[in-house]
Amino acid sequence: MPKPRRLLLLAVLVAVVVISTVAVGSDAAAPRAAAHGMAGHNMGVHEAALEDELAQVRRVTARFHDLDAALEAGYELGWVNGSGVRIITGCVFHPTAGGMGYHYFHPGLMADLAVDPLEPEALVYAPGKNGKLKLAAVEYVVRGPNSNPPGVSPPPIPTVLGMEMHILVPPPGPAFYLMHAWVWKPNPAGMFADWNPEVICP
Numbered sequence: 414m415p416k417p418r419r420l421l422l423l424a425v426l427v428a429v430v431v432i433s434t435v436a437v438g439s440d441a442a443a444p445r446a447a448a449h450g451m452a453g454h455n456m457g458v459h460e461a462a463l464e465d466e467l468a469q470v471r472r473v474t475a476r477f478h479d480l481d482a483a484l485e486a487g488y489e490l491g492w493v494n495g496s497g498v499r500i501i502t503g504c505v506f507h508p509t510a511g512g513m514g515y516h517y518f519h520p521g522l523m524a525d526l527a528v529d530p531l532e533p534e535a536l537v538y539a540p541g542k543n544g545k546l547k548l549a550a551v552e553y554v555v556r557g558p559n560s561n562p563p564g565v566s567p568p569p570i571p572t573v574l575g576m577e578m579h580i581l582v583p584p585p586g587p588a589f590y591l592m593h594a595w596v597w598k599p600n601p602a603g604m605f606a607d608w609n610p611e612v613i614c615p
Contacts, residue, residue, distance in 0.1 A: 459575070466530055466574055467604075470551060471596050473531045478548045478597075480517075483536055488517040492587075495562035500587060504540060504614035511602065512612035513593070514539035514549055526564050528553050528573045539598060539612045549598035549612065552591055553578065559588040574605075581607055 477483040491502035506512035515538045522534040533551035541547045555571040556564025557580055565571060571578045571590045578590040593607055600609040 463574060467594065467596055470530055470533070470594060474533065474536070474548070474551055474596070477536050480538065480546055480548075483517055483548075486519070487521060488519050488536055490515060490517055492516075492518040492523060493520070494560075494587070506612070506614040507608050510608035511610035512539070512614045513537055513608065514612050514614070515546060516552065518554070523554060523556070526555055528555055528571055528578075530574055533594075537593070539609070540615055544615070547598070549609070550593050550595045550600075552593050555590040557588045557590050559584045561587075565590070576605065 477486070477488075491499045493499050501516050501518070504512065504515055517536045517538065519532075519534055522532055528534070530553070534554035535552035536548060537550040537552055538546035539549035553573045555578060556562070558564065558566040573592050574594070576592065578592045580588055580590055582588065591607075593605060595604055595606070595609060598609065598611070600606055600611070602608060602610060
């Protein structure tokens, strides 16, 4: 075969190999790109659904900006445990992480061992600059196996708003499964953080 024809054939073969390699790489990357796009879409859908749920929580708890309305609805400062002792009556705070405020619990919702985003077991009021209490957060609570009286015994761990609840204060504390949602007061630590650096107890 003359030399120019051999060179032309070699160039054609190299071009075919390069094109095939690019095509295979593109085909392999396509599912990954599609999966990444779908994951981003699913996350966006989840965040939108969560924002919608939080908007509903605000809607049903807006009337409790008036503390008297919360009292009339059955919420009361602190919670009476199985020994007949009223606990969690003071302004709850952490020496470095911030505060929570005053917890007003609903005895009926504390008793049913169920959790409904639109029926929070506790309303959390933060002290204002003038000393007046202001609704800051809702708190979902389920008594755990070491609470007094005992509650649920996981598994499964109780969930609310698509997230697992957690025990913040183990025995000898109340050992509740809980989750905060700071729907009425901004929290630099996050919407679902336990402590809010901007809450200061007297």
